[in-house]
Structure formats: structure tokens, C-alpha cells
Amino acid sequence: MVNTTLPNRHLLLMTLGLTYITIGMLGALPGASLIRLASNTHVSLEVAGSMFTISAFGSMLGIVLSGFLVRSIQPKYLLMLGLFLLGSGSTAIALTSLFPVLLLGQMVIGLGFGFLDPSLNTITTLTFQERLASDMNTLHGLFGLGSLLGPLILAFGLHLFNSLELSYFAGAGVAAITILLILLQRIPELPRQAMNVLQQRAANSEQQNVLRQGFLWLMVLQVSIFAAAEIGFGNWIVTAVSQSAALSLAQAAPVATAFFLGLTAGRLGGAQLLRRGWMSEASLLYADLCGGVVCGIMAMFSGQVLVSYVASALVGCCYGPLEPSMMAITSRRFVHAIGPVSSILIISTNATSMIVPVAMGLLIPALGINWVMAIPALCCAFAVFPMALTNRAQPGAQTDHHDG
DSSP: OOOOOOTTHHHHHHHHHHHHHHHHHHHHHHHHTHHHHHHHTTOOHHHHTHHHHHHHHHHHHHHHHHHHHTTTSOHHHHHHHHHHHHHHHHHHHHHOOOHHHHHHHHHHHHHHHHHHHHHHHHHHHHHOGGGHHHHHHHHHHHHHHHHHHHHHHHHHHHHHHOOSHHHHHHHHHHHHHHHHHHHTSOOOOOOOOOOSHHHHHHHHHHHHHHHTOHHHHHHHHHHHHHHHHHHHHHHHHHHHHHHHTTOOHHHHTHHHHHHHHHHHHHHHHHHHHHHTTSSOHHHHHHHHHHHHHHHHHHHHHOOOHHHHHHHHHHHHHHHTTHHHHHHHHHHHHTGGGHHHHHHHHHHHHHHHHHHHHHHHHHHHHHHOHHHHTHHHHHHHHHHHHHHHHHHHHSTTTTOOOSOO
8 A cells, every 4th residue: 555644745736736836837838839949950840740640649649658667667766767868858849950869859848748747647646546636636736837837938939039049948957856756755656566477466566457347438538538629629729710700819718718717727726615515526527528618619619709708618617627527537447557548648638639529520610610619519418428338437536525
């Protein structure tokens, strides 16, 4: 059994929060600065956009590697390695004038993300099991805050100093500070890998039993659906509003900001509802699913820009707690196999996040942008059935998990 009684739990939570802010900042910068990166490396925007595919490939590779390494290398050191890769890769793409170096930097950034996600999930699960859903929502909310801060710092640096590097250096500096803070803290460790053959076989058998459980795959299905809804809506809502309300891209773009602000507020608010015991995990998830369907339909067909802004923010509020809460429920249930379970969850979310937005784009000529925007709402409606099954299968599903 993992001992989660630590004297520095609040400091560790703040350090993990700083990590999520760093990830959000550095994760948002390449997309926000794509035009400048393409200009610096003397390639077209279309060619420069291939760096995101390279980054996604690196992330998948990092997730697979971390799943194998988490039993031999403690998650604390995987987290530090991920932050180092993220910071160094970001510094490289900000400074380079060579497109191959830009691609290599994006591969390193992707590897960093791949090491960070499972190690963060593992550390959070081992440390905060009794209030995991609320803390996961808080941390994911801070990721959203970082995603908002990154482009703001970029705009500040470009406007005042004409400096692309300033925002990247700021993010890399925060990553370096976070590495130092993590190094100086005690963090719960996974049990060491069994040394003799019989223990190794028993451990492998236990892991195979976990992977055979239907509960795990139902949770994977739900987390994948929520990730697909979030990414699909976030990627296409600006285009949908621009076309349906006949707005310029500049006027419609803040709709995405409203969505991500709502996403951040939903996670931070959901964390407080769970922490104070005002809602159970199950009731919060059902309420957010219903809200996601209703508000998603409002955002689909509105030709009024103000209504679109408000509906997008409300969709973000509803979507916000879904993925982190479900990941918390799954991680708490399978804490004895948290490494491979975290990798499975994150790989599934990455896969659907890559497939669904592309599929939505391909369907636009046949269905029209408004009907395509129904897909995220339909994802929420579809998720009700597997959620009902998992709530019935989960012992104490209706129990609140908050500080007593």
C-alpha cells in the first residue's frame, strides 16, 4: 500500500499546479506563434504546420516509453525529465532559423508531454487519493490558465520588444524553477519492481487482470469521448460562428477564448463543489453532460454573436470537469496499476483528439458547419449510457470524496 501521508502536501499541490501552468503556457505558444516560426525558418504556413504532427507523434512515443519506465524510474524523475525536455525543446524552436531543428524541437516537446502526463497523473493519484477528483479539476484548471497566459505573454513580448523569444524563455524559466522545486520535495513512490521470478509473474498476472476488467475500458471510452468533444468544439467553434453569424475571423476568434475561459472556470468551480461536498462526483458529471448537450445546441444554431459567446463559455464550463473527474475515478480505482492505466487513458484521449476534429472537417461539405457542430453535443449524450454502467459497477459511486 502506498503511504500518502506527507508533511508537504500543500507545497506539492502548488508545485504540481505550477507544472500544469507551465505545460499550458508552452503548449499554447507554438500554435499562437506559428506565423512567426514559419517566417523564421523560411517555410510556408502549410509546411510549418507539419510540426504539430511531429509533436503528436513524439507525445505518443513518450507516453508509451513512460508506461514502461514508470516501474523502474520513479514518477518524480520522469516528471523532471518531461519538464526538461519541454523547456529545452521550446527554447530550441524559439531560437532556430532551420526548419529541421524546428521539427526536432517539436519532437522533443512532444516527448516531454508524453513523460509529463502519466507521471503527473501517477503523483497526483498517489498523493491525493481521498480528494482526487477535486484536485484533478483544480490542476487541469491551472493548465487552462497557463494556456491563456502563454499567448498573452507572447503578445506582450511581440508588441513591446518585437521578441518571440521572451515568451518561450519565460515558460522555460518557469519549467526550470519547477524542476528545482520537485527535486527538493518528497513525493510518494510506487512499489519497487519485484526482483524474483515468482513475484514478477504475480505482478504481470495482476496487471493482465486489470486490463481484462470491463470497468477500465468503459472509463477509457468515456474519457475518450469527453476529450473528443472538448477538442472538436474548441477547434471548430470559431469557424462555425464566423460562418453562421457572418463575422470576420478577428471578430469570431474571441469565441474560442470564451470557451477556454469557461473550461478553466468549470474545472476550478467543479473542484470547489467536490471539495466542499456540495455535489457528488456522479451528480456533477450528469449535470455537466446535460449542460454540454443543451449549451452545445445553443452554440450550434445561434446567429447572434453575443449568444454565441455566452453559449461557448457555458459549454466550456460544462465540459471542464468531465475529463479530469473521470480520470480521477479511474486512477483511484486502479491505484495499484496506475502507471499502465494512466498511459492507456492518455493514449486514448490523444487518439480521439486527433481523429474527431479531422472527421468533423471532412463532414462539413456534406452536412454543413452547424450540423457538424452537433457532434460534440452528441458525444455528451452518447456518454450517458457508459457512465450509468460504470456508476453501477463502481463501489460507493455516490460517495463524496472531499476533505472531511
